[in-house]
Amino acid sequence: MQKKNTLVEKERNRQDLGFGTKMTDRRTRLITKNGQFNVKRVGQSFDAWLNTYNRLITISWIKFFFLVLFVYLLLNLSFAYLYYLIGVEHLAGVDMTNTHSQFWDAFFFSAQSLTTVGYGRIAPIGFAASFVAGLESLAGLMMFAIITGLLYGRFSRPNPRILFSKNALIAPYLDTNALMFRMVNEKSNQIINMEVSLVFSKVEEKNGVRNRQYYGLTLERSKVNFFPTNWTIVHAITEDSPFYGETPETLAAADAEFMIATQGIDDTFADAVHKRHSYFHDELVWGGKFKPMLENDGEESYILDLRKIHDYDLVALN
Template sequence: MAFIKRKGHHGDDLGFGNRPMGKDQRMMNADGTSNIKRIGLPFFRSADTYNWLISMSWTKFMSIIVIAYLIVNILFATIYVGVGIENLKGAEGETFRDQFFSAFFFSAQTISTVGYGHISPSGFITSCIAAFESMLGLLAFALATGLLYGRFSRPNAKVFYSKNMVVAPYKDATALMFRLANGRNNQLIEISIQVVLTINELVDGLKKRTFMPLNLERSKIGLLSLSWTVVHPIDEDSPLFGITSEELINGEAEVIVLLQAFDDTFSQTVHSRASYLDENIIYNAKFVPAFFHDEEGATILDLSKLSAIEAI
């Protein structure tokens, strides 16, 4: 397995350590997140709650909002029924189910401060519960509004990467290539990219995970308007020189992509990451052109063809 042209260097470590990876294990997920699970943390981490809520997916976030809303209203509806449904003037229903739903919808009107008026609290205890619920509702909706603003205003890059890398002829030799494009209509400027090959290697008789930066034909561009084909020439100085697909598979190779750009919409620097396993490196293939010109002379970029390849 010691087929790499140079030994690993601690300065190349991306922060994943040098422990070898097992079969079908990856250091970075395809979506750019680290494949690391943290344990041993306290259950309640108030300092991380905000970051957790604004960084989770929209599906999970909306599910938490809806579930929390239902739980709070069910809790207060149970309290109103327990205190006595007769303390809610206008609440209708002879059965427990009808009474509970009347209390539930009164709770929903109170916590949102809508207050239609056909149901109102009667008595000191019920009025205190309703007053506390309305105060809780104001705080909860203010918090939810802040979280929504934080999610919408958080700058992030939506960069699409080709599904596979290809090894294709390039300037009388071969090169490792992949494509990327901006998935939004905003402008990304001053884009820089770093590509690192990580592979299991025998170093001084020990099996370790080594990290080797891949030199690129061009590591920076000024503006990402169309798709960008990132090229690593496989010359004599390349760690991939003379390496076959089988050797990459045996070494559990993984290529990590780190991208940095300036988003002119938010006037902030954004980051994007991607990862390719050895099975995603296709030999003797090339990318199909992803953009063309229409009859009016405008350039059309077809993102559905970003990953399209053909055999050579």
């Protein structure tokens, strides 16, 4: 009974980021390079898969504007076709000289009704045309209310642009070596109370069973009050480090990955922001030292060159 309780307590205290121990496939990252979890869901309900609000908030601005334009044109074409089926003679002011001009007059009347502009040159006559125009005005009010809400949500949503160096380095540090990577806030707005955590994940085999294990790595500094320039994250590889004794070969055999989680407060939105990143074992450079990014402009300011975030020199390790 005592042994069972000990095993239960050990399992309870085992570190796990939420990925579990069975994700052991070769060459498969747990976190993709864009910071997303590398998990694809199947068997979802259509509503859960669609996830409309999240999709419309998170898609790129170009896709968002093209989607709005597509919906706008689709609605106008649909209502123009309805007016055309009812008969353009029920739209006073339509140019009746040819079919082409009749349809486009119906289309632009639809645009005026949808946006509630109403220039007055064309007006519906009879119940059917007036009813469709009323429905279109309602559809327009709803559509623009939704678009306005989405625009507000997109503008008010904090979107941190934290850049990470392409490679993590194994570099000389004091009288030992250290695992280092560099990060910087690309935007001009400020992030305060910035925190970073680093987890070393690798596959271990015991009694013929492969399980993924997770080890939190102690950082030289895990929090800063201000984040105005670049920040080099350092984990000293001492004898008590879970990374101690690892080589490129052992890391490759264990499908090792280093997962990073950052969080801070964006002073523009006064809201929490976070960013994820990871380095796979083959993205480590053994024997490197980052080049400086910060320099004085010779007057009263400092220059932070973001283009240098990935630059490093090859050096000998301790």
